[in-house]
Amino acid sequence: xxxxxxxxxxxxxxxxxxxxxxxxGYGMYYILLHLKFHxxxxxxISFMLGLMNSYFCNKYWVFTSEQHFKRExxxxxxxxxxxxxxxxxLLPVFVEVLxxxxxxxxxxxxxxxxxxxxxxxxxxxxx
Numbered sequence: 001x002x003x004x005x006x007x008x009x010x011x012x013x014x015x016x017x018x019x020x021x022x023x024x025g026y027g028m029y030y031i032l033l034h035l036k037f038h039x040x041x042x043x044x045i046s047f048m049l050g051l052m053n054s055y056f057c058n059k060y061w062v063f064t065s066e067q068h069f070k071r072e073x074x075x076x077x078x079x080x081x082x083x084x085x086x087x088x089x090l091l092p093v094f095v096e097v098l099x100x101x102x103x104x105x106x107x108x109x110x111x112x113x114x115x116x117x118x119x120x121x122x123x124x125x126x127x
Contacts, residue, residue, distance in 0.1 A: 007122075010062055010063065010122065011118060013061060013062040014058065014114075014118050014121075015114070017053075017054060017057040017061070017062055018114050020053065020057070021050040021053055021054050021057075022050075022110055024046075024049055024050050024053055025046045025047060025049060025050030026046070026106070026107075027046075028042075028046035028049050028050075029042050029043060029046035029103075029106060030103065032045060032046065033102065033103065039091070039095065039102040039106075040088065040091070040092070043084075043087065043088060043091065043106070044084070044088075047080075047084050047087075051077075051080050054080070055073070055076055058076075058121060058126065059072070059076075059126065062126075063121065063122070063126035065126040067126070072125060072126060075124055075126075076121065076125045076126075078125075079117060079120035079121055079124065079125045080117065082116075083113045083116055083117050083120075086109075086113065086116075087106075087109045090109070091106065091109065094108065
C-alpha cells in the first residue's frame with residue numbers, strides 16, 4: 001500500500017504543478033489569441049513557456065530526480081512533444097471541423113493530456 005500512497009502523492013504534486021502550468025500556459029495562449037496570433041503558433045509559444053516551468057518543478061519537487069539533466073531532459077522533451085503533437089493534431093479538428101471556439105476546445109485537452117504526461121514522466125522520463 002505504500003507504493004499507492006507514493007503514486008497518489010506524486011500525482012497530487014504533479015497536479016499542483018499542472019495547475020501552475022495551466023495558469024501560465026493557458027494565460028499566455030489567451031493573451032496571444034487576444035493579440036491576434038493564430039491559435040497554432042499561440043499554442044506552441046504558450047506550450048514552450050509551460051514546458052520550462054514544468055521541467056524544473058517536476059524534476060526537483062514532484063519526482064525528486066537526481067539524474068543528470070543530460071539523461072532525463074531529452075526524455076522529458078519527448079513526453080511533452082508527444083502530448084503537444086496530439087494537441088496540435090486534434091485541436092484543428094475541434095476548431096475547423098467541429099466549429100468549437102479555440103479557447104473552449106483547448107480546455108478539453110487541458111483535462112485529458114495531463115494524465116498521459118504524468119504516466120510518461122513517472123514511468124520513463126524521471127524513472
